[in-house]
Amino acid sequence: MSVTIRFCGAARTVTGSCYFFQTQAGRLLVDCGLFQGPKTLKALNYSAFPFRATEIDAVLLTHAHIDHSGLLPKLIREGFRGAVMATRGTIDLCSYLLPDAGSIQESEVASLNRRNTARGRAEVSPIYTQADAIASLGAFRAVEYETWFDVIPGVRARHWNAGHLLGSASIEIEFAGEGKSAEPLRVLVSGDLGPDAKLLHSEPESPTGLDYVFSESTYGHLDRSATTSEARRQLLAAEVRDAHAADGPLLIPAFAVERTQEMIVDLVDLMDRGEIPAAPIFLDSPLAIRATEVFRQYASDLSSEVDVKRLLSSPHLRCTETVDESKGIAKFTGFHIIIAASDMCDAGRIRHHLKRWLWRRNATVLLVGFQAQGTLGRFLDDGVKAVRIQGDEIKVAARIRRLDEYSGHADGPELARWIAARRPIARGVFLVHGEEPALAGLSERVAERTVPAAKVFIPILDDIYELTTSEPTPINVTQRRRLAPEAVVALDWHNDMSKLILDINERIEAAADDRARGVIIRKLRRALDAQDIGQ
Numbered sequence: 001m002s003v004t005i006r007f008c009g010a011a012r013t014v015t016g017s018c019y020f021f022q023t024q025a026g027r028l029l030v031d032c033g034l035f036q037g038p039k040t041l042k043a044l045n046y047s048a049f050p051f052r053a054t055e056i057d058a059v060l061l062t063h064a065h066i067d068h069s070g071l072l073p074k075l076i077r078e079g080f081r082g083a084v085m086a087t088r089g090t091i092d093l094c095s096y097l098l099p100d101a102g103s104i105q106e107s108e109v110a111s112l113n114r115r116n117t118a119r120g121r122a123e124v125s126p127i128y129t130q131a132d133a134i135a136s137l138g139a140f141r142a143v144e145y146e147t148w149f150d151v152i153p154g155v156r157a158r159h160w161n162a163g164h165l166l167g168s169a170s171i172e173i174e175f176a177g178e179g180k181s182a183e184p185l186r187v188l189v190s191g192d193l194g195p196d197a198k199l200l201h202s203e204p205e206s207p208t209g210l211d212y213v214f215s216e217s218t219y220g221h222l223d224r225s226a227t228t229s230e231a232r233r234q235l236l237a238a239e240v241r242d243a244h245a246a247d248g249p250l251l252i253p254a255f256a257v258e259r260t261q262e263m264i265v266d267l268v269d270l271m272d273r274g275e276i277p278a279a280p281i282f283l284d285s286p287l288a289i290r291a292t293e294v295f296r297q298y299a300s301d302l303s304s305e306v307d308v309k310r311l312l313s314s315p316h317l318r319c320t321e322t323v324d325e326s327k328g329i330a331k332f333t334g335f336h337i338i339i340a341a342s343d344m345c346d347a348g349r350i351r352h353h354l355k356r357w358l359w360r361r362n363a364t365v366l367l368v369g370f371q372a373q374g375t376l377g378r379f380l381d382d383g384v385k386a387v388r389i390q391g392d393e394i395k396v397a398a399r400i401r402r403l404d405e406y407s408g409h410a411d412g413p414e415l416a417r418w419i420a421a422r423r424p425i426a427r428g429v430f431l432v433h434g435e436e437p438a439l440a441g442l443s444e445r446v447a448e449r450t451v452p453a454a455k456v457f458i459p460i461l462d463d464i465y466e467l468t469t470s471e472p473t474p475i476n477v478t479q480r481r482r483l484a485p486e487a488v489v490a491l492d493w494h495n496d497m498s499k500l501i502l503d504i505n506e507r508i509e510a511a512a513d514d515r516a517r518g519v520i521i522r523k524l525r526r527a528l529d530a531q532d533i534g535q
Contacts, residue, residue, distance in 0.1 A: 001025070001154065003175050003185055003467045004475065007459040008050050009033055010433040012488050013041060014218055014372050015067040017433060019189060020050070023175060026057040026152035030171060030189045034070025034101070034127075036346060038374030040487050045071065045127050050462060050482060054079035057152045059139075061086040062191030063168035064093035064257060070101050073128040073136040083141040085149065087159055089167025091140045092294050093257055100256075100287040102126070102133035104347060145169070146205075163194030163204040164408050165258045166298060170206045185468060187212040192433070193410045193418055195224075204410075204418060211427045212467060215419050217434030218370055218409040221441025229305060232405040233266050239366055239401055240267070240276040244335045246399065248362030253350045253377060256288035256341040258408060259369055261295045263339055265306060268314040277335065281317050284326050284340040284349050289319045330356060343369040345376035355389045363398035368406040373435060386502045393505060416445040428455040428472050460485045 003023050009016030009031075016035035021028050035041045053075050061084055062068055072084060072094075086094070105126035113123045143149055148158045154176040159169035168191055175185040186209070193204050193216060227235075243250035254260045264283070270276045283289055292312055299309035320326045326349055329338060340350040354376070357363035371377035379387055381402060386395050410418065419429060429451055431439050439458050447453035457472060459465070462482060464475040504524065511517040 001175065001178050001185075001468065004464055005467060006050065006464045006477075007432065007461060009035065009044075009461070010067075010216075011459045011461045011463065012434070012436065012439065012485075013037065013461070014370065014433055014435060015041065016044065016071075017062075017068045018071070019214065019432075020056075021173070023152075023154065025154045027051070027055055028058045028060065028151055028155065029056055029075075030060045030173075031062055031068040031191075032059055032071045032075050033068040034066045036067060036344065036375065037372040040483065041374070044482060045074075046124075047482065049075070049078070050480065052079075054081070056080050056082060058082045059084045060151065060157055060171050060173070060189075061090055061094075062162065062171060062189065063165045064090045064097050065165065065192070065255070066097060066101055068191070069094055069098065071127070072139075073098055073102060073133040076136040076139055077128055077132050080139070082139070084136075084139045085141050085143050085151070085157070087145065087167040087169055088142045089294075089298060090169070091137075091142055091167070092297075093165075093167060093291060094140065095137055096287055096290040096294070097257065098133035098136060099130050100290075102128050102130035106130060108347070160206045161204060162191045164192040165194075166295065168192060168194070170204065172207055172210075185212075186210045187214065187467070188422060189214045190216050190418070192216050192218070192408065193415065194408055195410045195414055206418070206422060208422055208424070210422055210425055212430065212472070213419060213422050213425050213428075214430045214432055215415060215442070216409070217415065217431045217438045217442045219407065219411045220415055220431070220434050220438040220443075220445070222404075222411045222438070223413055224404065224411045227405055233270060235403055235405055236263075236266055237270050237275050239364070239403060240270070240337075242401075243364035243366075243399075244277050244279070246362045246364060247334055248360060248364065248398075249332070249335070249353075249357055250337045251350070251353050251357060251363065251365045251398075252337065252339045252368060253343045253345050253354075253365070254288075254339050254341065254368055255343045255408070256285050257291045258295075259343065259406060260285070260288045260339055260341075261292055261308075261312060262406060263368065264292070264314075264317060265308060265311045267337065268311045268316050269306060271316055272311075272314075278316065279336050280332070281314075281337045281339065282320055282329050283317060284320045284329060284338055284353070286321045288339070288341060289321055292319075326352070329353075343367075343377065344371055345380065351376070351389055355392065355394060358387070358389075358398050359395045361397045361399075365398050365400050367400070367402045368404075370407060370409065384502075386506065388502065393502060412441055412445055415442055416450065419446050420450045423450065425451055425455070427467070427470070428457055430457045430459060430472075432459065461488045 006020040009018035017031040017033040019030040035044045109126040148156050151157050157173045162168040162170045170191050171189045173187050271278045341348040371381045380400050447456045464477050465472040508517050
């Protein structure tokens with residue numbers, strides 16, 4: 001039986017996770033996620049799927065994060081009528097995450113259309129609405145960890161704890177061979193894998209003896225210092241004390257699900273122990289507020305180290321759900337803590353807080369998660385002097401700090417150990433869900449040490465492989481690519497234009513006088529005129 005895979009997302013990038021498996025008996029997806037980062041990638045969210053939604057028979061979902069689940073409402077709106085199979089924790093979280101994503105899209109498109117109308121441009125429609133997202137929840141079917149279930153004829157699967165997020169899973173898929181004596185084809189899709197020092201979950205678990213392993217690579221190049229939950233708390237305490245000394249706010253952009261709850265648990269615990277100054281912790285995200293309720297419900301299934309339910313119910317925590325409540329935070333001066341989505345600063349209320357505080361020296365921004373290429377968070381992490389938020393240029397004077405120990409992803413050695421523990425791996429390891437340095441770093445760790453270098457594959461977006469041959473066989477897809485390979489891995493022209501505008505403003509402001517400013521402007525004008533002549 002032929003089995004092919006098409007890498008429809010998270011190939012040489014960390015977003016848009018979507019893997020399309022096809023057999024003679026049917027078609028299935030593992031994940032159907034939203035693209036984030038550069039506008040060129042995000043445009044894929046609005047374009048047609050590289051498959052027909054009506055022809056997909058089932059979806060296996062690794063976890064609830066939007067870069068893995070965020071296009072499910074679009075898939076269902078376009079005609080998918082199968083089941084989305086996920087753990088109960090994932091379903092509970094998606095019941096909040098997906099409607100929130102639809103609401104954000106409606107809000108952002110409304111704002112964009114106001115600008116488009118003023119500029120004489122055509123209006124655009126959201127990828128899907130909140131109503132679409134709510135309707136999509138009817139397609140979800142709960143599955144138990146480590147329990148086989150039938151997906152389509154000749155295909156069965158089971159979920160394994162991935163240690164990344166409440167309900168997160170690696171998914172083992174078994175494709176029946178042809179004939180009664182034929183061996184099945186066994187593959188494992190890692191999903192996102194949690195690190196060893198994860199507070200709220202145990203270490204990942206998965207089977208051994210596979211034909212293929214598809215492993216995430218987000219931090220494949222990174223080798224973190226060994227840590228524990230308590231050591232991580234102490235690093236956080238030091239950052240909080242420094243922010244308090246500056247007598248300004250501590251802004252923490254964070255995933256609304258899991259990372260936010262971990263931050264709250266540790267901050268409240270440190271305050272209760274007197275190790276950091278007591279201060280209001282504003283949870284400024286309707287989604288994070290609802291997700292925190294889910295974590296309270298699952299508290300008994302989470303960490304035994306701390307009283308999760310008590311800490312998530314602390315009087316230090318102030319939930320600002322409405323827009324007016326969010327705006328009210330601006331009345332606070334001095335030290336306070338604001339946790340708001342999104343963690344890459346590319347959407348949500350955190351952008352409003354950054355616009356208010358980035359230019360002030362007494363503010364601190366603490367980045368606690370992966371910052372994808374082309375996002376505002378990545379630019380801040382890279383140390384830019386100015387950014388553009390909602391069309392306005394904002395100078396960066398605030399302290400930009402990073403605390404990677406709160407990442408929900410395993411680092412390079414942890415990923416390599418996880419892959420090695422899956423041996424024997426008969427036919428190959430595909431490295432996905434990573435940017436170029438991470439993919440190269442993880443490839444170097446596993447090639448020859450774990451599997452022969454010839455059995456390590458790093459696919460490009462829209463690559464297709466036949467998996468039933470003795471080794472994976474690429475199928476020519478030159479005419480079917482949605483983007484040129486270089487467009488996936490590089491910053492796009494939108495990012496270049498934004499940086500150019502900031503650089504021009506900086507040069508003009510630094511000029512000695514109006515005459516010098518006029519010289520700069522005339523040179524720019526000549527360059528533009530020369531471009532017109534060249535065309």
